[in-house]
Amino acid sequence: MSSIQPPSETIWWKQPLDRVEGTWIGIALVWSLIMFFMMPLWHIYGKQNLSNEAYRTTPEAFMAKTQAMVDQYTIRTETNQNVPVVRPPPGSDVYLIARLWQWWPLLELEKGQTYRLHISSLDWQHGFSLQPVNINAQILPGYEMVLTVTPDTSGDQTIICNEYCGIGHHTMVGKIYITEGGS
Amino acid sequence: MKTQEFRICPESGLQFHKPAERLMRFHAVAAIVCLLIGGITALLVTLTRWPAVHLLPADKFYMLLTTHGINMLIFWIIFFEMAVLHFCSSTLLRCRIATPKLGWVGFGLMVTGAVINNLSVFSGKSSVMMTSYVPMPAEPTFYLGLILFAVGALIGCFMFLGTLVIAKEEKTYEGSIPLVTFGALTACIIAIFTISMGAVILIPTFLWSVGLISNIDAPMYRLIWWAFGHSSQQINVAAHVAVWYAIAAIVFGARPLSEKVSRTAFILYIAFLQLASAHHLLVDPGLSSSWKIFNTSYAMYLAVLASMIHGLTVPGSIEVAQRAKGLTKGLYEWLRKAPWGNPVFSGMFLSLIGFGFIGGISGVVMGTEQINIIIHNTIYVPGHFHATVVIGTTLAFMSLTYFLIPVLFRRQVFLPGLAKWQPYIFGISMMVFTLVMMGAGTLGVERRHWDMAFTDAAIGFDYPASAYALMGLVGISGVGAVLGGAIFVLIVVVSVFLGKRVESESNYGAEPTRLMKAPPIVLPEGGHVAAGKWGFAAPGTFALAMLFLAIFVAYYAVNWKYLASVWPLA
Ligand code: HEM
Ligand SMILES: [Cu+2]
Ligand SMILES: [Cu+2]
Numbered sequence: 001m002s003s004i005q006p007p008s009e010t011i012w013w014k015q016p017l018d019r020v021e022g023t024w025i026g027i028a029l030v031w032s033l034i035m036f037f038m039m040p041l042w043h044i045y046g047k048q049n050l051s052n053e054a055y056r057t058t059p060e061a062f063m064a065k066t067q068a069m070v071d072q073y074t075i076r077t078e079t080n081q082n083v084p085v086v087r088p089p090p091g092s093d094v095y096l097i098a099r100l101w102q103w104w105p106l107l108e109l110e111k112g113q114t115y116r117l118h119i120s121s122l123d124w125q126h127g128f129s130l131q132p133v134n135i136n137a138q139i140l141p142g143y144e145m146v147l148t149v150t151p152d153t154s155g156d157q158t159i160i161c162n163e164y165c166g167i168g169h170h171t172m173v174g175k176i177y178i179t180e181g182g183s
Numbered sequence: 184m185k186t187q188e189f190r191i192c193p194e195s196g197l198q199f200h201k202p203a204e205r206l207m208r209f210h211a212v213a214a215i216v217c218l219l220i221g222g223i224t225a226l227l228v229t230l231t232r233w234p235a236v237h238l239l240p241a242d243k244f245y246m247l248l249t250t251h252g253i254n255m256l257i258f259w260i261i262f263f264e265m266a267v268l269h270f271c272s273s274t275l276l277r278c279r280i281a282t283p284k285l286g287w288v289g290f291g292l293m294v295t296g297a298v299i300n301n302l303s304v305f306s307g308k309s310s311v312m313m314t315s316y317v318p319m320p321a322e323p324t325f326y327l328g329l330i331l332f333a334v335g336a337l338i339g340c341f342m343f344l345g346t347l348v349i350a351k352e353e354k355t356y357e358g359s360i361p362l363v364t365f366g367a368l369t370a371c372i373i374a375i376f377t378i379s380m381g382a383v384i385l386i387p388t389f390l391w392s393v394g395l396i397s398n399i400d401a402p403m404y405r406l407i408w409w410a411f412g413h414s415s416q417q418i419n420v421a422a423h424v425a426v427w428y429a430i431a432a433i434v435f436g437a438r439p440l441s442e443k444v445s446r447t448a449f450i451l452y453i454a455f456l457q458l459a460s461a462h463h464l465l466v467d468p469g470l471s472s473s474w475k476i477f478n479t480s481y482a483m484y485l486a487v488l489a490s491m492i493h494g495l496t497v498p499g500s501i502e503v504a505q506r507a508k509g510l511t512k513g514l515y516e517w518l519r520k521a522p523w524g525n526p527v528f529s530g531m532f533l534s535l536i537g538f539g540f541i542g543g544i545s546g547v548v549m550g551t552e553q554i555n556i557i558i559h560n561t562i563y564v565p566g567h568f569h570a571t572v573v574i575g576t577t578l579a580f581m582s583l584t585y586f587l588i589p590v591l592f593r594r595q596v597f598l599p600g601l602a603k604w605q606p607y608i609f610g611i612s613m614m615v616f617t618l619v620m621m622g623a624g625t626l627g628v629e630r631r632h633w634d635m636a637f638t639d640a641a642i643g644f645d646y647p648a649s650a651y652a653l654m655g656l657v658g659i660s661g662v663g664a665v666l667g668g669a670i671f672v673l674i675v676v677v678s679v680f681l682g683k684r685v686e687s688e689s690n691y692g693a694e695p696t697r698l699m700k701a702p703p704i705v706l707p708e709g710g711h712v713a714a715g716k717w718g719f720a721a722p723g724t725f726a727l728a729m730l731f732l733a734i735f736v737a738y739y740a741v742n743w744k745y746l747a748s749v750w751p752l753a
Contacts, residue, residue: 002438002701003428003500004275006358010700012442020499020719021444021492024728028491031732032484035739039476039552042743047751048553054468079641106642124319125401127560131627131644133749136559137466140401141318145468148753158644160637162560162629164312166319167242170633171640 053146059122066095098126098139103159103174109151112181120144127163151178187692195590202283203273207266214262219672221255226665233658241633245310252313258297263580264422265339271367272346277698278355281345292335300328317399326389333378343371356698366425369449374418380411409460423579427497430531437504440496451489462550466559475552494539495728499721506714514723530582530606537574544735554742563624570617594682597674609667615660623653
C-alpha cells in the first residue's frame with residue numbers, strides 16, 4: 001500500500017523518472033502538439049472553417065432584413081402555413097430566422113455557388129443542424145452569425161433544430177433546396 | 184483529542200474518526216438515492232430514444248431528461264465526491280475531521296437544494312435541461328436549489344482543506360501527503376474554482392427569474408456556465424483518477440512509478456482548467472478562432488497530456504507491483520492473473536479502459552475546433568460523456584463502494600456472486616451504449632430530441648435506416664446498463680441496511696496512530712527493469728499505450744477526412 005501512504009523518499013521530487021514514463025510522456029507530448037497545430041493548419045489549408053463573422057442585432061432588426069429578402073425573392077410558398085421559399089441570387093446575403101418552432105423562410109440555393117448565410121434567433125437558443133450533410137452551429141438571440149457556405153452536393157438538405165428549445169423542439173424543421181447549376 | 188472517537192479497521196488497517204465516518208456514510212447514501220432516481224429516469228429516457236419503443240410523451244421526456252442529467256451528473260457524483268474528500272483527508276491521514284458540525288450544515292444544504300431542484304423539475308415548469316440556457320426560463324426554485332446545493336458542497340471542500348491543516352499541525356502523518364490525497368486536493372481546488380463560477384452565473388440567473396434583472400446575455404451565460412460545467416468535469420476526472428490510484432494501492436499494494444510524474448500530472452489539471460469551457464462554444468457566434476484554438480486545447484492540450492500520463496502510470500504501477508510478485512511471464516501474465524473476480528479491481532480497470540479509449544479519444548476529437556462542426560449537439564456528445572462520467576467516474580466510484588461496504592459500513596457485501604458480475608454488466612453495456620450513440624451522432628442524429636422521425640413536423644426528414652438501427656442498439660444497450668446499475672443499487676442498499684455485519688471487531692476507543700511513510704522501495708533482483716522487458720519496467724502497459732495511440736491517431740485522421748467531405752465553409 002503506498003499510493004495511499006506518504007512517499008518513502010522524503011525528497012520524492014528528486015526520484016528519477018522511470019524510462020517507460022519518460023518515453024510515453026515524450027510521445028504523448030509530440031502527439032498533443034501535432035493535434036494543436038492541426039487546427040491553425042486547417043485554417044490555412046482546409047476548406048471547412050467558421051468565419052467567426054458575427055454581429056449584435058435585435059429581433060426587430062433581423063426580422064426587417066429577412067422580410068426584405070423574402071419580399072424580393074420569394075418564388076413559391078409551401079406547407080399549410082404558407083412558408084415562403086426564397087431563391088436569392090448567388091453571392092448575395094441570405095437571411096434565416098430561428099424561432100419557436102420554425103426555420104423561416106425556406107431557401108433555394110444553387111449548387112457550386114457561394115452565399116453569405118446570416119442566421120439569428122428571435123427568441124431562445126436554437127441549433128442549426130443541416131442534414132444529411134451534417135453541419136452544425138449554435139444560434140443565439142441577439143447575435144447574427146454569418147456563414148459563408150458553398151453547397152457542393154446535390155440533393156435537398158433539411159435544417160433540424162439541435163439545441164433543445166422547449167416542447168416543440170422536435171417539430172422545428174426547415175429546408176434548403178439545392179438546384180443544379182445552370183438550370 | 185477524544186480517543187474514544189477512533190476505530191481501526193482490522194482488515195484494511197484504516198483508521199476512522201467517528202464524526203467523519205458518519206458524514207461519509209450519509210453522503211454515500213444520499214449519493215445512492217440520487218443514482219437511483221437518475222437510473223429510473225435513465226431507463227424511461229432510453230426507452231423513449233429507442234425508436235421502436237418511443238415510450239414517453241414529449242413533455243415527460245424533456246422533463247425526465249432534465250431530472251436524469253441533474254441527478255446523475257450533479258447530485259450523485261458530488262454527494263459521492265464529498266465522501267471521497269472526507270475519506271482522503273480524515274481517513275487516509277488518520278486525522279480528526281475539521282468542524283464536523285459544519286459538515287452537517289453542508290450536508291443539510293445539499294439535501295435541501297437537491298430536493299427543491301427536483302420538486303421544481305417535477306412540477307413540469309422547469310424542463311430546461313441541466314444547462315438551463317437563457318433566455319428559456321425555469322422556475323426560480325430550479326436555480327435556488329442548485330445554489331443551495333453548491334453552497335453545501337463548498338462547505339465540504341473547505342472542511343477538506345481544514346482537515347489537511349489539522350493533520351499537518353497535529354503531525355498525524357510523516358513526510359508529504361499520499362498521492363491519493365494529493366489527487367483529492369486537486370479535485371478540491373478545482374471544485375472551489377468551479378463552484379464560484381457556478382455562483383457567478385446562477386445567482387444572476389436566479390435574480391433574472393424572479394424579475395430583478397431584465398436580461399442575461401446568451402453567449403455570456405454560455406461562457407460562464409461552461410466555465411462551471413466543464414471545470415466540474417475536471418473535478419470528476421481528478422477524483423476518479425485518485426480513486427484508481429487508491430484501488431491500485433489497496434488491491435495490489437501498488438506505488439506510483441514516480442511520485443514526481445503523477446503529482447505533476449495532477450497539477451496540470453489545475454493549471455489548465457479555466458480554459459476548458461471553450462470547447463463547448465466552438466460553433467458559437469462572436470468568438471474568434473484564435474481564442475477558440477488556444478482555449479479549447481487548454482493551451483496546447485496539456486491537460487489531455489496529464490490524462491494520458493495517468494492512463495499509463497496507473498496500470499503501469501499495477502504491472503510493476505505484480506511483476507515484483509513474480510508474475511513476469513510474457514507481456515501480460517500480470518494482467519491475466521489479476522483478481523478479475525473482485526469487483527473492486529474489475530470495475531476500476533474497466534473504468535480506466537473505457538475512460539481512456541472511448542471517452543478520452545472522442546472528447547479530444549470532438550473538441551477540435553473544426554471537427555466540432557460535424558459533431559456539435561448531435562447524440563455523439565452524450566455518447567462521449569457517458570464514456571467519461573459513467574464508465575470513468577461512476578464505475579470507479581462503484582468499485583470503491585465495494586471496498587467501502589465492509590470497511591466503512593462494516594457489512595458484508597450482499598450477493599457476492601452477483602457483485603462479481605455487476606461491473607461487467609454495467610461497464611460492457613455502457614461501452615456498447617456509448618459507441619452506438621457516437622455512431623448515430625456521426626449520422627447526424629440529435630441529442631435531447633424526442634422524435635427522430637419528425638412525425639409532428641410540417642416538413643419531414645428521414646434519417647438513413649442505419650441511424651434507426653443504431654438508435655435501437657442505444658435502447659438495448661441502455662437497458663443493459665440500467666440493469667447493471669440496478670444490481671449495484673440493490674447490492675449496496677441491502678448490504679448497508681440489512682446486510683450481515685462483518686465478523687471482526689472494530690471498536691471505538693482505539694489509540695490513534697500515525698500514518699507512516701511507505702516502506703522504502705525494495706527492487707526485485709536486478710531492479711524493476713529486469714522484471715520487465717526492453718528496458719521498461721512496465722512493458723505490457725507500454726504496449727497498451729501504443730495501441731491506444733494508434734487508435735487515437737487513426738480515429739483523429741478519419742474525422743478530418745469526414746470533415747473535408749462537408750460543404751466548404753468560411
Ligand atoms: C444507467 C445507465 C444510463 C443510461 C441508460 C443513460 C441514458 C441516457 C440517455 C438515453 C440520455 C439522453 C440522450 C439525449 O437524448 O440527449 C442521457 C442523457 C444524459 N445522461 Fe445518462 N444514462 C445513464 C447513466 C448516466 C450517468 C451515471 C450519468 C452521470 C454520471 C449520466 C449523465 C447524463 C447526462 C448529463 C445527460 C444529458 C442530459 C442533457 O442533455 O441535459 N447518465 N442518458
Ligand atoms: Cu429550436
Ligand atoms: Cu430546438
